[in-house]
Amino acid sequence: MVIEGLLYTKDHEWARIDADVATIGITDYAQQMLGELVFVELPDMGKECAGHDELAVVESTKAANDIYSPVAGKVIEVNGELESQPELINKDCYNAGWICKLQITDTKSVESLMDSKRYEEYIGGY
Amino acid sequence: MPFISNTPQQQEQMLAEIGLTMDELFDDVPRELMAEAFDLPRGLSEQETRNRLMELAEKNATHLTCFLGGGFYDHFIPAAVHSIVSRSEFYTAYTPYQPELSQGVLQATYEYQSMICRLTEMEVANASLYDGGTALYEAMMMALRITDRNKVIVDDSVNPIYRVMIHSYTQNLKIELEQTHCEDGLTNRDQILRIIDDKTAAVIVQNPNFFGCIDEFSDIAEAAHDKGSLLIVSSYPVSLGILKTPAAMGADIVTGEGQSLGIPMSFGGPYLGFMASAKQYVRKMPGRIAGETLDISGQKAYVLTLQTREQHIRRDKATSNICSNEALCALTALVYLSLLGTEGLRETAQLCADKAKYAYKRLTAIPGVEPHFRGKWFFNEFVLDLPYEAADVIAKLIEKRFAAGFPLGRYYDGMENSILISVTEKRTKQEIGMLAEALESVL
Numbered sequence A: 001m002v003i004e005g006l007l008y009t010k011d012h013e014w015a016r017i018d019a020d021v022a023t024i025g026i027t028d029y030a031q032q033m034l035g036e037l038v039f040v041e042l043p044d045m046g047k048e049c050a051g052h053d054e055l056a057v058v059e060s061t062k063a064a065n066d067i068y069s070p071v072a073g074k075v076i077e078v079n080g081e082l083e084s085q086p087e088l089i090n091k092d093c094y095n096a097g098w099i100c101k102l103q104i105t106d107t108k109s110v111e112s113l114m115d116s117k118r119y120e121e122y123i124g125g126y
Numbered sequence B: 001m002p003f004i005s006n007t008p009q010q011q012e013q014m015l016a017e018i019g020l021t022m023d024e025l026f027d028d029v030p031r032e033l034m035a036e037a038f039d040l041p042r043g044l045s046e047q048e049t050r051n052r053l054m055e056l057a058e059k060n061a062t063h064l065t066c067f068l069g070g071g072f073y074d075h076f077i078p079a080a081v082h083s084i085v086s087r088s089e090f091y092t093a094y095t096p097y098q099p100e101l102s103q104g105v106l107q108a109t110y111e112y113q114s115m116i117c118r119l120t121e122m123e124v125a126n127a128s129l130y131d132g133g134t135a136l137y138e139a140m141m142m143a144l145r146i147t148d149r150n151k152v153i154v155d156d157s158v159n160p161i162y163r164v165m166i167h168s169y170t171q172n173l174k175i176e177l178e179q180t181h182c183e184d185g186l187t188n189r190d191q192i193l194r195i196i197d198d199k200t201a202a203v204i205v206q207n208p209n210f211f212g213c214i215d216e217f218s219d220i221a222e223a224a225h226d227k228g229s230l231l232i233v234s235s236y237p238v239s240l241g242i243l244k245t246p247a248a249m250g251a252d253i254v255t256g257e258g259q260s261l262g263i264p265m266s267f268g269g270p271y272l273g274f275m276a277s278a279k280q281y282v283r284k285m286p287g288r289i290a291g292e293t294l295d296i297s298g299q300k301a302y303v304l305t306l307q308t309r310e311q312h313i314r315r316d317k318a319t320s321n322i323c324s325n326e327a328l329c330a331l332t333a334l335v336y337l338s339l340l341g342t343e344g345l346r347e348t349a350q351l352c353a354d355k356a357k358y359a360y361k362r363l364t365a366i367p368g369v370e371p372h373f374r375g376k377w378f379f380n381e382f383v384l385d386l387p388y389e390a391a392d393v394i395a396k397l398i399e400k401r402f403a404a405g406f407p408l409g410r411y412y413d414g415m416e417n418s419i420l421i422s423v424t425e426k427r428t429k430q431e432i433g434m435l436a437e438a439l440e441s442v443l
Helices: A028-034 A116-124 B008-018 B046-057 B079-085 B103-120 B132-147 B160-170 B189-195 B218-226 B237-241 B279-284 B311-317 B327-364 B390-399 B429-442
Strands: A013-018 A021-026 A037-041 A054-060 A064-068 A072-078 A100-106 B151-155 B176-180 B200-207 B230-235 B253-257 B273-277 B289-294 B300-305 B381-385 B418-422
Touching: A021 A028, A064 B311, B079 B327, B103 B237, B103 B273, B103 B289, B103 B300, B103 B327, B132 B151, B132 B160, B132 B200, B132 B230, B132 B253, B132 B273, B132 B279, B151 B189, B160 B176, B176 B189, B189 B218, B200 B218, B218 B230, B230 B237, B237 B327, B273 B279, B327 B381, B327 B418, B327 B429, B390 B418, B390 B429
Parallel strands: B151 B176, B151 B200, B200 B230, B230 B253
Antiparallel strands: A013 A021, A021 A100, A037 A054, A054 A064, A072 A100, B253 B273, B289 B300, B381 B418
16 A cells, blocks of 8 residues: 655655654555564654665564655654554554654755655565 | 604695695695694693693692682582582583474573572573673674664773773774773763763773772763663673672663682683673574473473574574573572572672671771772772882782782773772671781781
């Protein structure tokens, strides 16, 4: 499932851009590939990152994967619910399973992201 | 290269195929690292080899009465330890990646971890590391990961061998290592409290420290926690039979050398590093952890848990490089502790302390022998000042069949005349008396 209106990365993160704030999560494709998630390491508040910096770690019973920042920005909010309920990402990766919010510091970094149509083609190619 | 089973003709053929000479093939190896010639002696027959090795083995001084400590101790090891550990089910067990085939070794590992937790009173322990020194290094790296800082304070009363190891591991990393200097036998808390700041990831201390003195770190733990830093305590497991535990002092990570738990002293190991921490840091902890769970039919079962942090899954971002660890040594410690039991370990520790106190009295009564740190509590080791260089005294006492102690001048400037003497439950009153007589005769 790919949602229209969101932007996507090749590493299977999504970003919902709302003015200068980007909400970040991982895609349905990613959560399916990882399987049941058991742990999410959230970024520290205030952490500053460039586009494609390590932001968080998600762990399933079989793998641990880095989540990269889709855009350059500063962490202004994290989804604390994930600490006790990492499975929210499996259940509802585009809404309740969001990971963090970034204050975008470089709007240019947004331009390189894929729209839903291109991302769909991208994962179709797997 | 005669050990490679291809012939010179085959080598030439292969070189011709890739269009290189032998020199060109090894061009990337710096000249100074290339052997000029191997110049090996002619091969020996089995009989000759055996004789040669016996000759070398006879150079080992295996008959000495041991008062040598410094992190590795001559404790009594019940014969049952070796018998149990040598069972082929344990002896040949490999990494238990497939829990359905490895319940025995996984349960043993789980029980080992539980015992380390009981000893230290910490919440979680891993399945062991290489030795006390690498465990301390891993604890430091763990603190750096937890705090995302790069300054570490270590007191020089921490085992100097461990400090050398930490230095070797970290010299090319961006870690600011600050050393405080122990002056009166106890950790230099004044200096630590002065330099600890909000960049400090951890303070590393040891109890009993390298000089054998017993310390209490609650104040340092409090100061560290105030700054968001961690307290790492290196400890001597046998001493925990009677001493206040690191957890009770507020330690965040506890490590130590597990050799004293049933593993014989040997030059270079294999030894056993143990590590325990507060539960909140378990995901940052290196090495394996065995966990207890329920299988699909609801029965108790054991697995390697939190594996995703490890290198076979997490690759270069793994929490450590531990792969084939000291599982058999950990098992040995488990068997030793099980045989001794709570009361046995307490008695062993008490005997060590009592006999050390007796030896201290007996040896300081010798004219010219003075205690180095007066009025300090010690566990089973203490420092004495001799009238001349300790290394020379020790050499003379080897002639008299004593490994009398460790010459502190080897690691501490100005302590050339100081000797570190260790007494375990194995030493008898008679042996202590004989050491005193031998020492008196060489002064």
